[in-house]
Amino acid sequence: MSSQTPTPTLNRTAHTSGKPLALHLVGLNVSHSVGAVMHNHIARSLSLPWTFHNTECRLISEVALRITAAETVAVVVTMPWKTVVLEWLEELAETGRGEVSRRAKEMGAVNCVFHVGGDGDEDGALGGGRRIYGTNTDWAGIKGALVAASSSSSQSTTLGSGSNAMHDDRTGTAVVVGAGGAARAAIYALYRELGCSTIFVVNRDVREVEGLMEGCKSYGEGLTVVHVRKPEEVTATQREGVKYVVVTIPDFAVETEDERVAETVVKAFLDREEAGRGEDEKGVLLDLCYEPRRTRHIRLGEKYGWKTVEGTEVVGHQMREQWKHWVGEEKLEEIDWEGGWRELRMAADETPELNT
Template sequence: MAIEQQIITCPAPAVDHLDRFGFLFGYPIAHSLSPLLHQTIYHNLGLNWDYFPLPSTDVKSFLELVRDPRCYGSSVTMPHKVAIIPHLDDITPEGRAVGACNTIFKRDGRLVGTNTDTIGIRESFIQNVADAQKTYAGRPGLVVGGGGAARSAVYALHAFLGCETIYLVNRDAGEVEAVMGWCKSQGYGGGLVHVATAAQAEELEGAGAVVACVPNFPPVTPEEIEARKVVEVFLGKQHKGVLLEMCYHPTPYTEIGALAEKAGWQVILGTEAMLYQGFEQDRFWTGRGLEELPVKVTKDVIAAELAKATH
């Protein structure tokens, strides 16, 4: 007899003193920097708003909370990014294309899902690369990984950075096939190439923009070791581009980032993607553009928090 998964719910936070409020819905989320990010933004904008972590697997209770008229929306993280979609009233083209919702906002009282991870990746490159033409324009992209973040990275490289060819590198060939199948079904996977071996990588044109979407662990299995060799081959090619390392917890300084830096690449820390996807969320929630948000002070606060966590 199957054991039913226990539903983890949590009491609704006190919100009577607030003008507006939102949530981070996921489980577990104890280490998330999202509450600090959004609370810093609202404080610096002088808004009587708050953003509450909601460590829960209870979708029904969450939907009741988020439908409160004073709730502006919610972040959605694992394990709910895909499961939440059928419960929404609508989803944006980005959210539909990636097949994952990390943000809910209100439109005429309806719950609309989107995916701002794609924007976080885009802005990480746009805000940090001085010369896109020399660095990545017109060159293949490269995504390391095979999960949901990899789909967001493929979409961002294709839709926003103009990468017609995108190499996929991952220890699990089945995951790569799943990513390729999904992206092709959504109309942006035609240029995907699975690079399975270092020998294959040697024969290919060098990449310009790389997004690493894997945890920061040293390779152990034969598949992991071969995938790392593939990455090292691309990093060792004559053209030196820019690598965005999506991993930032518990530290944004990773093995792949160190290899890229040593090989002469520009490295963008994963905190940049996390910050810019959050700024995009607040564009939906507050109606204010990036130029109106306290970008520098928020970056400083997040950097200081990470520094505390890594010392």
């Protein structure tokens, strides 16, 4: 993992008060999110009286109220509030009431918020050393899902599990479909954590890609981001070197000509038969979208013989990083992770809206 300052952790009063407290996922259209069951299982395994809620917030003022409420332990932020919350915390930082991690600043988004400092302060008020801290754990979910899939396949020796050798070599290549905020998190995970120094971006909007490239400059001078616009631009050498494909766009039907061309570019990367690759040598395709779980890109990856991973796995894999902030690293080994994963996957199987 890339070097970071010591991990800030939640105000310890939340661990010792014995009061029922709340965690929230805040965003739009979050009612079908399956992460709550795993979070609640983790809280029970640690004997903490905390309950995780999927909370619809249509205004940033509603998000702020949840974050600052005395009964709130922590908040997971999803679309469309990740960038807005980052800006809000930067404003709070000017008065000593907020702080944003370097990682979140680099990715331009906050998705994990909690109170730090001011231990022993029961009233939940900001100030006096107590402040709201925002960071980003999306990268950990993406990395974890890719590593788990790679390690369970015959490619484990080349794709690895985020090993130091791979990280130091930085010889890997990957494809990212899309150019929004999720793409920035994907590139961060692929470059900083998995050693992919060349990222091919497939996206129909040139300006979006230019913005993505600008936003990723802080990741390091060794990163090369290439916009691939047409299938004929995909060479056999490029196709052969790709280890991961990460899809970061919604699962909308292809309607415009630009969208159709982008889809053919994705197919050009996936079709490794032309590059002389057998099925046992293909990479991992991860689709961050999980509503529905079996997206068109998941089906496309299966068609071309790639190992595919659905977006619900990303939800679970970033929880270790989130709970490290909330309870401290020393408590992570006390968590019943196997039971939590079982709850998450069962919820995904039993949620009709995700299985259409």
